[in-house]
Amino acid sequence: MQSSLAFGSEENVLSLMEKRRKVSLIWQVVFLLATSLAILFLVLLLFSIIDSTFGYAALAYEVEPSSLVEGRQHLSEFSRLQLEETARSRLSSGILRRVEYEKPIADRSDKDLTALLEQYVVKPSVLRTWGLWESLTNQDEIEMYLQEQDQAVLTFKNWLTFDFLFADQSANPLYAGIRTALLGSLWIILITFLFAFPIGVGSAIYLQEYAKPNRLSRLLQLNIFNLSAVPSIIYGLLGLAVFVRAMEGLTSGSVFSTTVDTTANGRTILSGGLTLGLLVLPIIIINTQEALKAVPDSLRMSSYCIGATKWQTTWGQVLPVSIDRILTGTILALSRALGETAPLVVIGASTFISVDPSGIFSKFTTLPIQIYQWSARPQGAYRNVAGAAIIALMILLMILNSSAIIIRDRLSKKKRMEA
Amino acid sequence: MLIDTPQFGKKHRLHERIIESVMFLFALFSMLITVGIVVILTRESFLFFSDPKVNLVGFLTGRDWQPMIDQFGFLPLLNATFTTSIIAMLLGIPVGLFVAIYLAEYANDRMRGILKPTLEVLAGIPTIVYGYFALTFMTPLLRSLFGQSRVEIYNTASAGLVIGILVLPMIATMAEDAISSVPKELRLAAYALGGTKIETTFKVVIPAALSGLSATFLLALSRAIGETMVVALAAGAGPKLTANPFKAAETITGYIVRISGGDVSYNSVDYNSIFALGLVLFLITFTLNLVSRKVSTIFHQEYE
Numbered sequence: 187m188q189s190s191l192a193f194g195s196e197e198n199v200l201s202l203m204e205k206r207r208k209v210s211l212i213w214q215v216v217f218l219l220a221t222s223l224a225i226l227f228l229v230l231l232l233f234s235i236i237d238s239t240f241g242y243a244a245l246a247y248e249v250e251p252s253s254l255v256e257g258r259q260h261l262s263e264f265s266r267l268q269l270e271e272t273a274r275s276r277l278s279s280g281i282l283r284r285v286e287y288e289k290p291i292a293d294r295s296d297k298d299l300t301a302l303l304e305q306y307v308v309k310p311s312v313l314r315t316w317g318l319w320e321s322l323t324n325q326d327e328i329e330m331y332l333q334e335q336d337q338a339v340l341t342f343k344n345w346l347t348f349d350f351l352f353a354d355q356s357a358n359p360l361y362a363g364i365r366t367a368l369l370g371s372l373w374i375i376l377i378t379f380l381f382a383f384p385i386g387v388g389s390a391i392y393l394q395e396y397a398k399p400n401r402l403s404r405l406l407q408l409n410i411f412n413l414s415a416v417p418s419i420i421y422g423l424l425g426l427a428v429f430v431r432a433m434e435g436l437t438s439g440s441v442f443s444t445t446v447d448t449t450a451n452g453r454t455i456l457s458g459g460l461t462l463g464l465l466v467l468p469i470i471i472i473n474t475q476e477a478l479k480a481v482p483d484s485l486r487m488s489s490y491c492i493g494a495t496k497w498q499t500t501w502g503q504v505l506p507v508s509i510d511r512i513l514t515g516t517i518l519a520l521s522r523a524l525g526e527t528a529p530l531v532v533i534g535a536s537t538f539i540s541v542d543p544s545g546i547f548s549k550f551t552t553l554p555i556q557i558y559q560w561s562a563r564p565q566g567a568y569r570n571v572a573g574a575a576i577i578a579l580m581i582l583l584m585i586l587n588s589s590a591i592i593i594r595d596r597l598s599k600k601k602r603m604e605a
Numbered sequence: 606m607l608i609d610t611p612q613f614g615k616k617h618r619l620h621e622r623i624i625e626s627v628m629f630l631f632a633l634f635s636m637l638i639t640v641g642i643v644v645i646l647t648r649e650s651f652l653f654f655s656d657p658k659v660n661l662v663g664f665l666t667g668r669d670w671q672p673m674i675d676q677f678g679f680l681p682l683l684n685a686t687f688t689t690s691i692i693a694m695l696l697g698i699p700v701g702l703f704v705a706i707y708l709a710e711y712a713n714d715r716m717r718g719i720l721k722p723t724l725e726v727l728a729g730i731p732t733i734v735y736g737y738f739a740l741t742f743m744t745p746l747l748r749s750l751f752g753q754s755r756v757e758i759y760n761t762a763s764a765g766l767v768i769g770i771l772v773l774p775m776i777a778t779m780a781e782d783a784i785s786s787v788p789k790e791l792r793l794a795a796y797a798l799g800g801t802k803i804e805t806t807f808k809v810v811i812p813a814a815l816s817g818l819s820a821t822f823l824l825a826l827s828r829a830i831g832e833t834m835v836v837a838l839a840a841g842a843g844p845k846l847t848a849n850p851f852k853a854a855e856t857i858t859g860y861i862v863r864i865s866g867g868d869v870s871y872n873s874v875d876y877n878s879i880f881a882l883g884l885v886l887f888l889i890t891f892t893l894n895l896v897s898r899k900v901s902t903i904f905h906q907e908y909e
Contacts, residue, residue, distance in 0.1 A: 210803040217711060220703030221720060224777070227770045228727050231734070234742040388631030396625055397632070408898070410635050415824060415894040416887065417831025419858050420642060422865070423883045427645040431871060464638055471635065497624050525731025528833035528858070532865040532879075554733045554834075561737050561838055569741060576734050583729065 235580075237317040238573035242328055243343040244335065245360075248309035249276075261300045261308065269299040276307045305361070312359055312567040313338050346574035354540040355556075359567035362560075364575050366542055370455065370535075370550035371524060371582070373543050377459020378466060378523045383516055385463075386470030393471070394478040395500050414468035422532025425461030430533050439547030453534040456546040461529050466519040473515025477508040510597035517590035521583050527554040553579045646887055649880030656874050664881070670844040670860075672875055679885065681846040685761055685854035689836055690829040692765025692850060693772060697829070698822055700769075701776025708777065709784040710806055728774035736838035739767035744839060747851070755851055759841030762850035767839065768832050772825045779824070783817025784810060820901035827893035831886060833858040857882050 251261050254276065255268050264272070273291050274282070285291065285302060294302075304310060313335060316328060321342070332338050353363025389410075397403035434452035435441040437460070481504050489499040505512075535555050543550050553575060560572035654661055658675040667678015708720060743763040748756045756762070787810050795805040811818070841853025842863055855863070861879045869876045 206801050206804070210801045213803045213806075214711065217703045217707040220700045221707045221712075221716075223700055224704050224720075224727070224773060225723055227773070228723055230742060231727075231730070231738050231770075234738055235734070238741060385631045385634055388628045389635060392625075392628035392632040396628060406632055406636060409639055411898065412891065412894050413635060413638060415827060415890065416642070417828075417833070417858070417890055419831065419833045419861055420646075420883055420887050420890075423861070423880060424638070424642050424645060426865065427649065427880070428641060467635060467638070495618065495621050497621050521729065525733065527731070527733045528837075528862060531837075531862050534865065554731055557733050557737065558834065558838070561733075561740055572737060573741075576737060579731065580734070583731070587729070 235573050235576050237319050238570050239345050239577055240318045241316045241321040241343065241570070242340055243315045243567070243570075244313040244328075244331065244338040244340055245310040246313050246335075246337050247339065248311075249307055250337075251308060254303075254307070261303055264300070266296060269296060269303070272303060272307070273299055277302070278306070281306055310360060312565075315343070315566050315570050343570070345570045346577050350571075350574055351578065354542075355538060356540075359565065359571050362568075362571050364553060364556055364578060366539055367551050367553045367556035367575070368578070368582075369542050371552040371554075373455045373546070373548075373550065374459045374462060374530075374552055375520050375523050377456060377546060378462040379516070379520055381460055381463035382467045382470055382519070386467050386516070386519075387474050387512060389467075390471045390474035390478060391500060391505075394475050395496070395504065410468045410471050414472060418465055418526055419528040419532060421461055421465040422529030424464065425457060425529060425533045429457040429460050437547075451534075453549060454547050455543055455550045457533055458530050458535060458550060458552075459546070461533055462523040462526060465526065465529060466523050469519040469522060470516055473519065474512050477511030477515060478504060480511065481508050510594045513597075514590045514594045517586060517593070521586045524583060524586065525554055525579070527552075527558055530555055531558065553582070642887065646880055646884040649877050650884045652872070653874065653877035653881040656877065658874060668846050672878065677878065679857075679882065681844040682855060682857045682860055682882065683885070684846055684848075685836075685840065685844070686830055686856040686858070688761045688848075688850055688854065689765040689768055689832075689840060689856055690826060692762060693768035693829040693832075694822070694826055696766055696769030697772040697776050697825060701773045701825070702780055702818070704773070704777040705780035705784055706806060706811075708781045710802070710810070724774040724777055727770075728778070732771060732832065732834045733838075735767050735771045736834040736836075738770075739763050739835050739839035743767050751851065757841070757851060757853050759839060759853040760851045761836075761840050761854050761856075764836045764838075764840040764856075765850065767835050768829050771832065771835065772828050775828065776821055776825045779821040780814075780818055783814040783821060786817065787813045816900050816903045820897040823893050823897035823900065827890040827897070830893070831858065831890050833862055837862045857886050861886075 251258055251264075254272050255264060258264055258268075261269075270291055273285075277285065291299070314331065316324070321328070328340065332340055350363050351368070352365050353361060354366050356362045393403060393406060393410075397406070429437050430452040437454050437457040438452045439454070439456075485503050485507065486499055489503045494502065530552060535551055538559075539549055539551055541548075557572050557575045557579065560568045560575065653659055654664070659677050664677050664679055666680070667676060668680050669676040669678050670681050704720070704724075708717060712720060740763075743766055744756075744758065744760065747760070747763055747766075748758075791809050791813055792805055795809040800808070836856045836859040840856055840859055842859070843853065843855055844860065845852065845854045847854055861882055864875055864879050869879075
């Protein structure tokens, strides 16, 4: 009876209980909705990328394939003989001579000839593109557009092809590719790794194994946590002032040799790699520290007991058992570097180069920068090309991350075998 | 006869000392990065402010940023930065917090098995991809929802919402950590008093995790303010002082990227100005990070 006095009559109590139950239920639905929203975002993100990578494209030909050979709408319908004949008769004499010089037309493959004819005779250009969703659901509008534009030819285009991966840049989105960007990205993360890995692991070892708990170590630790939260664009400014400008002679390679192409002005792969190295250094340190923390102290104690020194213990005992975690953490940090755009734009990565990087003193562009450049262009077709480049970047990241998982599994298995 | 005591003198351990010193130098290197950032930003900013066309008061209070006509007021850039960040927080904090509560208090192992990897994938996607998403998905969506004439092609709302999605996994993961580290006894005590699950969550668990949660939110805000590629692609070029999120406006980071992406000659006002703005950005985010860290250590003192 006490409780009913406190809360009023029995009915009141029951209705209060009912209300509390309802509130509970409503919130549970809200939490579930928020969670579904998070999943929805991921789905939408992936969808919007796939959507632009595949879909119809309306092309206009400068020379209609049907005018080359009667009754053929596409170069792919040409027979071998027709391809060779068209190539001989339609290519301008200068180009023909160059082509024949490189490789005689009779020896070239069908695919090769088709590409030649496309580039020099047919010269397709993109009028308009549609995403996958529109291509599947909005056929009427596409039909209407085609009727308005009488010379437009509709093809279903897959923008992510092998040619796209291995072609260099081009002013025509149909021929643009990511080879230079891909090579640039790989060079950059190689430099980043070589620079940040030894320093990062070394600092972590000092902080975790050697440092005494004094003011200085606390300051160093706090500093590393702060650095890991500094916006990446600030690292770009640091790289611009230090590597590109102050150390220009070193990073452009002019100190080492006078024959090096110095048009890069310090905006080289070396500068880019070092800048990203600074960016991922705190992440590598933190991840390595976590790996070292996971090593049980009993291991260190037993090592000391048999007379090992501190370094012998660290090198011979602690590092071998934590190397799998250290490598995994490093690879995750490198995949961060692979996706970074802002710092490299700030230090002045090239926007349009078609020459492959040949070494650490080359000018460079990277995959994310290429995506940025293409996305920022107003022409619609470049959006599709950017979408394809994003898929390539994400596949590269996936390969990197799964290699981290494989390394971890392989090494931890080996460890178990030895134990 | 006395047995020779083994000599553990420093002489025999010279290489140990060397290795330790090398490791110490490596550790100091990270300090050097911070010093480098501070020195370079202040030095170039000093050059910027010593230019006769620029003065500090005009920089802090000016409502126009037009280097062409020597107008250097950073308020339009700051305003755009805060607009995108606030929009990002309005989306990211509630959704992130709710996901965290769901993960920590409600989800069973199977749901966690789906959700955790989803968040990890979201967190691992490069920011440039989010920028592309803002441009090709969010902006068209906003334009079809609110009208083509009202929403400009480049606008801060689209950029802000996508930054919200970008910081969501970070908020959810860190907030879940904060909520999970609240001792179980607190929950059990609340249940014993007859509290429902939601009452326990909102009246006991969340208040107990408050410092950890605020630290998370501050860090997320710092991340949103420093975010670059999304705003560079979706928020538009050209500084403009506007409160309307459907209009284009350039943020601090967007401006730095645009100017440095072009050809700037060293020692020009343009070149120095990006460092001055970089300093502003660094000071804001650095303060937020420090406060966030301070706040989260208060939490640890409470329960350990």
